[in-house]
Amino acid sequence: MRSMRFIALAAAAGLVLTACGGGDDETGSGDGGSGNGGEPVELTFQTLAWQTASVEANEAIVAAWNEANPDIQVELLQGDWNNVQDQLMTSFEGGTAPDVFHYESTVLQDFGDRGNVLDLSEYLSDEIRDDIRAGAWDTATFGDAIYGVPFLQESQVIFANRTLLDAAGVALPTVDDPWTWDEFADVAAQLTTEGQYGAVIPLKAPANRILNLARNFGGDYFTDPTGEVQAVFDEADQEVPRRIHEMLYTENSASPDGVGMSSADALPGFFAGQYALLPGAIWLRQQIIEQAPDGFDWVTLPALEGESSAQGAVSQTLSVSADTEHPEEAVQFIEYFLNAENQVQLAAGDWLLPTSQEAAQAPELNDPATGWDVATATADDLEMAPFQQVKGFEEWKSRIANPAFQEYFSDQISLEDLGAKLVDEGNAVLERYQR
Amino acid sequence: MSRSTPVATTLKYLALACYLVFLAFPLFWLVSTALKTPQELALIDPTWIPDEITFDNFRAAFDEQPIVRSILNTLLVAGVSCAVTVLLSIPAAYVMARYRSALSRLTLVWVLLSQIFPFILVIIPLFLLLRDLGLYDTYIGLIAVYVVWSMPFALWMLRSYVETIPIELEEAASMDGASKLRTLRSVIAPLLAPGVVAAGLFAFVSAWNEFLFALVLIRDPDLQTLSLTLVKFIGAEGVARLGPLAAASLVATIPSLIFFAVMQRRLTGGLLGGAVKS
Numbered sequence: 001m002r003s004m005r006f007i008a009l010a011a012a013a014g015l016v017l018t019a020c021g022g023g024d025d026e027t028g029s030g031d032g033g034s035g036n037g038g039e040p041v042e043l044t045f046q047t048l049a050w051q052t053a054s055v056e057a058n059e060a061i062v063a064a065w066n067e068a069n070p071d072i073q074v075e076l077l078q079g080d081w082n083n084v085q086d087q088l089m090t091s092f093e094g095g096t097a098p099d100v101f102h103y104e105s106t107v108l109q110d111f112g113d114r115g116n117v118l119d120l121s122e123y124l125s126d127e128i129r130d131d132i133r134a135g136a137w138d139t140a141t142f143g144d145a146i147y148g149v150p151f152l153q154e155s156q157v158i159f160a161n162r163t164l165l166d167a168a169g170v171a172l173p174t175v176d177d178p179w180t181w182d183e184f185a186d187v188a189a190q191l192t193t194e195g196q197y198g199a200v201i202p203l204k205a206p207a208n209r210i211l212n213l214a215r216n217f218g219g220d221y222f223t224d225p226t227g228e229v230q231a232v233f234d235e236a237d238q239e240v241p242r243r244i245h246e247m248l249y250t251e252n253s254a255s256p257d258g259v260g261m262s263s264a265d266a267l268p269g270f271f272a273g274q275y276a277l278l279p280g281a282i283w284l285r286q287q288i289i290e291q292a293p294d295g296f297d298w299v300t301l302p303a304l305e306g307e308s309s310a311q312g313a314v315s316q317t318l319s320v321s322a323d324t325e326h327p328e329e330a331v332q333f334i335e336y337f338l339n340a341e342n343q344v345q346l347a348a349g350d351w352l353l354p355t356s357q358e359a360a361q362a363p364e365l366n367d368p369a370t371g372w373d374v375a376t377a378t379a380d381d382l383e384m385a386p387f388q389q390v391k392g393f394e395e396w397k398s399r400i401a402n403p404a405f406q407e408y409f410s411d412q413i414s415l416e417d418l419g420a421k422l423v424d425e426g427n428a429v430l431e432r433y434q435r
Numbered sequence: 436m437s438r439s440t441p442v443a444t445t446l447k448y449l450a451l452a453c454y455l456v457f458l459a460f461p462l463f464w465l466v467s468t469a470l471k472t473p474q475e476l477a478l479i480d481p482t483w484i485p486d487e488i489t490f491d492n493f494r495a496a497f498d499e500q501p502i503v504r505s506i507l508n509t510l511l512v513a514g515v516s517c518a519v520t521v522l523l524s525i526p527a528a529y530v531m532a533r534y535r536s537a538l539s540r541l542t543l544v545w546v547l548l549s550q551i552f553p554f555i556l557v558i559i560p561l562f563l564l565l566r567d568l569g570l571y572d573t574y575i576g577l578i579a580v581y582v583v584w585s586m587p588f589a590l591w592m593l594r595s596y597v598e599t600i601p602i603e604l605e606e607a608a609s610m611d612g613a614s615k616l617r618t619l620r621s622v623i624a625p626l627l628a629p630g631v632v633a634a635g636l637f638a639f640v641s642a643w644n645e646f647l648f649a650l651v652l653i654r655d656p657d658l659q660t661l662s663l664t665l666v667k668f669i670g671a672e673g674v675a676r677l678g679p680l681a682a683a684s685l686v687a688t689i690p691s692l693i694f695f696a697v698m699q700r701r702l703t704g705g706l707l708g709g710a711v712k713s
Binding site for chain 1: 473668
């Protein structure tokens with residue numbers, strides 16, 4: 001009896017261990033062979049796609065590649081935006097990073113300095129170099145090195161409750177004749193009534209947006225981004241925060257609620273008619289379409305114009321791990337993944353701008369009914385955000401800029417105090433990265 | 436025995452009701468969110484009960500992510516972690532409670548110290564170690580980490596329980612000819628039931644909810660645990676797909692609720708039994 005129980009226990013333990021060892025035979029990066037002797041090359045590709053349509057597009061493109069390329073098989077892994085930094089850093093250290101990974105241009109310099117990403121400049125074809133906008137390439141180019149292929153970009157536009165604008169007799173701006181910041185402030189003031197603000201400007205983590213919009217007035221916030229960088233707060237840098245602050249507390253035409261809100265947080269009030277105008281990124285269209293109540297009449301308006309319509313922008317990128325054993329195959333896959341036809345699917349899935357000039361011509365990315373015509377028109381105004389070349393920018397942003405901007409937009413400190421924090425405290429942070 | 440006045444009884448029940456509402460509200464809100472349409476989720480004045488009940492969120496959750504597979508994976512990892520933690524902790528706790536020596540005290544301090552290190556500090560060395568042992572991207576590696584992480588707390592808890600068991604019981608067993616192992620198995624272990632259940636629950640829940648180790652140590656989509664699957668409903672800039680996330684979270688809660696319901700009865704039963712005996 002006792003021996004029977006022992007055998008049963010041993011069998012159960014064996015079953016558990018067998019189940020536990022389910023992943024033992026998984027290959028690591030590039031373990032699948034070199035393509036010699038009939039063994040296909042195996043690549044891993046980690047995507048950060050999360051919207052349903054975008055995930056489906058990723059799966060479809062990878063499946064099509066695998067079918068057409070039996071010698072180079074790609075395994076699709078799904079990462080997530082909130083933890084990708086920790087996950088990638090660990091896998092770089094441990095030598096298990098995916099061969100190809102999706103992330104954004106702001107981190108590439110750091111990865112490049114650490115030797116984690118491959119310089120793609122020797123591998124890329126003329127075809128993809130010509131198809132992707134030069135401004136987008138700038139975001140992934142550091143000196144002579146190209147650390148990623150840019151493929152999706154975000155731009156800022158304005159969403160409007162058309163019913164409220166029509167009722168107030170406000171003429172809608174066009175792509176060729178957008179509102180200036182002054183006109184935007186005037187319209188917001190005109191639309192402000194009891195129980196309704198003309199605008200809500202989501203400012204939960206405002207640094208990126210403010211710095212990108214500062215390009216409207218030529219603001220850079222930094223001098224010599226690639227050299228001995230210094231944070232500055234010149235007149236051009238002050239324009240956007242000053243104007244927003246005036247709308248919040250002088251003209252009272254923008255709701256102070258926006259200070260603590262993300263763009264998505266502002267939608268319920270926008271739908272309820274509490275705010276007539278909502279400046280936001282182009283991907284917010286997807287949320288509006290999904291969540292707006294029946295009959296809600298909204299429209300996408302062009303980005304504001306300052307001294308120019310320029311906006312800073314970063315890119316989502318595909319990069320190749322420096323440890324990959326198959327750099328040529330990895331780049332071949334990236335070039336396929338990001339061809340114009342596929343970029344249309346990817347951009348449509350994420351409601352972001354494609355960097356492919358050919359993809360930007362696609363009818364589905366110029367549909368006025370969903371604001372694509374306005375969104376796509378912003379592409380020519382996008383330029384590399386200078387801050388992304390600044391070593392230590394992420395720390396400057398999270399430790400200094402975001403809290404300082406929030407204090408300013410909460411009316412707790414003056415514009416001068418804001419400048420002092422961004423410059424004095426900011427330079428103390430940046431200095432550490434110069435050593 | 437003094438009787439409660441009606442006012443005191445009413446107040447007690449009122450306090451209990453408030454506490455129940457406090458405890459149940461998150462689950463109620465999860466259910467409510469899971470059954471709402473995207474439009475209703477974006478209302479400026481949130482509704483308690485959905486105006487229009489929809490199961491689309493469940494459909495989306497199951498269509499887009501392998502929820503069932505993730506639950507099974509997590510059950511396996513959490514269940515084995517729980518069992519191994521308890522099995523290893525019982526004899527260790529016994530030795531630490533009964534054999535007072537410098538080594539025993541040193542071990543106690545070491546166990547306590549090991550709890551001080553934050554996850555993030557050990558994650559890269561741990562990752563390298565598991566990779567070198569060939570345990571990266573395997574359940575065995577993940578379970579080993581969870582066991583190591585849960586054991587200090589389980590040890591401390593069980594050690595306290597062992598100390599409450601009268602030594603005379605062991606002496607009696609010894610006089611009857613029982614070996615140390617037999618005494619531990621037949622006398623101590625049954626009396627430790629409440630402690631074992633509490634330690635097991637702790638180990639199970641820790642493994643069930645854990646995210647960071649799973650994120651770093653598991654890459655194969657087929658092996659991913661629930662926490663890794665749920666986070667995929669949250670995208671760039673922290674924008675969450677609330678409906679499907681709530682639906683998936685609700686489904687994910689059910690196995691652990693059942694586990695708790697079953698174990699809780701044993702936990703309270705064991706505790707009450709101990710109270711009567713003492």
